[in-house]
Amino acid sequence: MKKKIFVDGLSGTTGLGINERLSKYDNIELIKIDYDKRRDINERKKCLNEADLVFLCLPDEAAREAVSLVTNPSTKIIDASTAHRTISGWTYGLPELSPSHKEEIKNSKRVSNPGCHATAFVLSLYPLIKNNIMPADYPVSCQSITGYSGGGKNLIEKYEDKNKDNPYTKAPRPYSLGLNHKHLKEMMVHTGLVNSPIFLPIVANYYKGLATIIPIHTSLLNKKLKGKELYNVLAHHYKNQKFVKVMPYIDEESLGDYKYIFDGGLDITACNDTNLAEIFVIGNDEKNISMIITRLDNLGKGASGAAIQNMNLMLGYEEDLNL
Incomplete structure (x- = not known):
């Protein structure tokens, strides 16, 4: 039936x-x-x-x-x-x-x-907090860049207005500057964070595709893991998932030969028209810093x-x- x-x-x-x-x-x-x-x-x-x-x-x-x-x-x-x-x-x-x-x-x-931003954010941090690698009171900051379709019909109309002086199309636009984005509570509850992250979403002049960018000072973690070890935690956690993929580890030595890098940067639209979320861990152990970037289609997996x-x-x- x-x-x-x-x-x-x-x-x-x-x-x-x-x-x-x-x-x-x-x-x-x-x-x-x-x-x-x-x-x-x-x-x-x-x-x-x-x-x-x-x-x-x-x-x-x-x-x-x-x-x-x-x-x-x-x-x-x-x-x-x-x-x-x-x-x-x-x-x-x-x-x-x-x-x-x-x-x-x-x-x-x-x-x-x-939510679209929250999906990428929670996927990035849940395994670290769940395994007591990142403390629940870690001072998390996150930037998220997204296409304008995430704002719905009204924002789409504003970006697709053909007026040559359209202010929406001039440059990427940070928003939610009151630091109170509607996804924040969701981000905290479903990662286990006890303090609100500093979250800065940015909308840009392209239709869809989203990426959250989370920097990590590894010296502030409960377990002082190097970049590759952070990568291993995420890779193990999501190893059997159909729609969440942890991509090969990136460090300074591998950056030049890494096939997923596009002209020195990361294409955040590469998951468009799929239900995939792809997680990248980038490390610089000499400086005790790492970064987690998670990309997805804000209209797909988001x-x-x-x-x-x-x-x-x-x-x-x-x-x-x-x-």
Whole structure:
């Protein structure tokens, strides 16, 4: 029997991405709502409760409202908003963190889809804090650069405005300068950090692709590991994962011959149109510093791809089906 799926909030970038990916399935039935009834609460409630699984691609308050409308105890929900990522009773949808994370997703009826920046950040640091290599009070700083699609339809329109004096296209733009980005709580809760990281996201004039950049003073770690040893921790932790890859170690000696380096730098769009997250560890042991760079498609593993991966697990499909 086909599973019934409803996407609430189909017009945004994440909703559209999920809908496109769902078109590859022949074992599901999409519940559709008339465009002029998409804000009709009774019509939405009907669709929500008919579904075996619902994707919520809505602003936070609207997502909370949608959850309150679900009275069918069998309906499973994947919420792509920020609303439930740190709420008790909801499972965090990043299965690569541990076998228990994956099992919880498989058995959950309420899964919160991670944020794009948070996905890369949490993947980078979770193994280090979990293994007591990085102290929970380590003074973490992180820059994250992303394409403008991460800002949704409104920001896309601003960047794609063809006005020659368009200020959005002149240079990369640091934002969230109040140091209170909406992903921060999620980053702390799901890594185990006790202090807020200094997090500076930057949006640039390209459509999609994201990378978090986290510098590490290895002398401040609980275990004074060299760069290659840090790499080994991450490589071991993610060794059996289909969608998280720890790339070969980089140091000053290997930099010139490293095939993933593009003209002296790293291409942060290389995971676009995939559900991959790729982690790079770069070390300079002479200076006791290392760096972790994690890249992904902010619309893929950072949004709709992750949602489909979670759906596959929740419905008992192969995790990588149609991904």
